[in-house]
Amino acid sequence: MLGTSHLRLNCLARPESAKPIRHAVAAFLAVFELDPDFADDVLTATGEALANAIEHAYAGRDPADIEVHAAYEDQVKLSVDVWDRGDFIERERQPNRGFGIRIVQAIASDVRIETNGGTRVHMEFLPPTVTGG
Amino acid sequence: MSAISVIRLTGELEISRKDEISRALHLVGSEGGVLVDFFDVTYADSTTLAELLRFRREADGQGIPVAIVIGSRQFARLIQYAGLGDAFPVFDNRGAALTYLGAEAKA
Numbered sequence: 078m079l080g081t082s083h084l085r086l087n088c089l090a091r092p093e094s095a096k097p098i099r100h101a102v103a104a105f106l107a108v109f110e111l112d113p114d115f116a117d118d119v120l121t122a123t124g125e126a127l128a129n130a131i132e133h134a135y136a137g138r139d140p141a142d143i144e145v146h147a148a149y150e151d152q153v154k155l156s157v158d159v160w161d162r163g164d165f166i167e168r169e170r171q172p173n174r175g176f177g178i179r180i181v182q183a184i185a186s187d188v189r190i191e192t193n194g195g196t197r198v199h200m201e202f203l204p205p206t207v208t209g210g
Numbered sequence: 211m212s213a214i215s216v217i218r219l220t221g222e223l224e225i226s227r228k229d230e231i232s233r234a235l236h237l238v239g240s241e242g243g244v245l246v247d248f249f250d251v252t253y254a255d256s257t258t259l260a261e262l263l264r265f266r267r268e269a270d271g272q273g274i275p276v277a278i279v280i281g282s283r284q285f286a287r288l289i290q291y292a293g294l295g296d297a298f299p300v301f302d303n304r305g306a307a308l309t310y311l312g313a314e315a316k317a
Contacts (some may be wrong), residue, residue, distance in 0.1 A: 179293060180288065
């Protein structure tokens, strides 16, 4: 099954949105029968980007949209984008905070954060290669 | 011998449960140590890590040992990815965690 498969999701930036979005991404990943640890890692990174957007993008005002786009290209490259139209605030690391981006960077093969008209976190993941056969 | 307190949470620990996690991780009658039982947690995110760090610091301040039981590989890797591999005494079963707390109480 080559080509690119897409999943596009939209939700309000509320804490209760994170779980169903994550489960929808999990269902998308399950189609490709990926390595379970790899799929879990993708969900972990997606969850961190999502939680960060929910917590910070629209802080102090009514929550607005967050969009999530997952794409699996030719069974080689998996990417997930999480973006909002809120404010990007460079936050200083507090003693018990700030692990989200560190976790994302530890998992993804490439991470790009664009802050033009909101915040877009683009994450790329390389599935483990299957050997043998 | 002082009693060991057990704090148990299950399921998916994430941003929607932030307040619940924060409320659960409190020191009450925990002089003999605290076993934080996350064995049946199926997913965790950095919300949980932040609360665990806060809790660990409070326990350290009172000289109370803490042991954390984690059953899910996702949670175990999350701790490593966050660079917190040495921040908590983590065990993969309750027996080992209780043994650790017993030894700490005698020390």
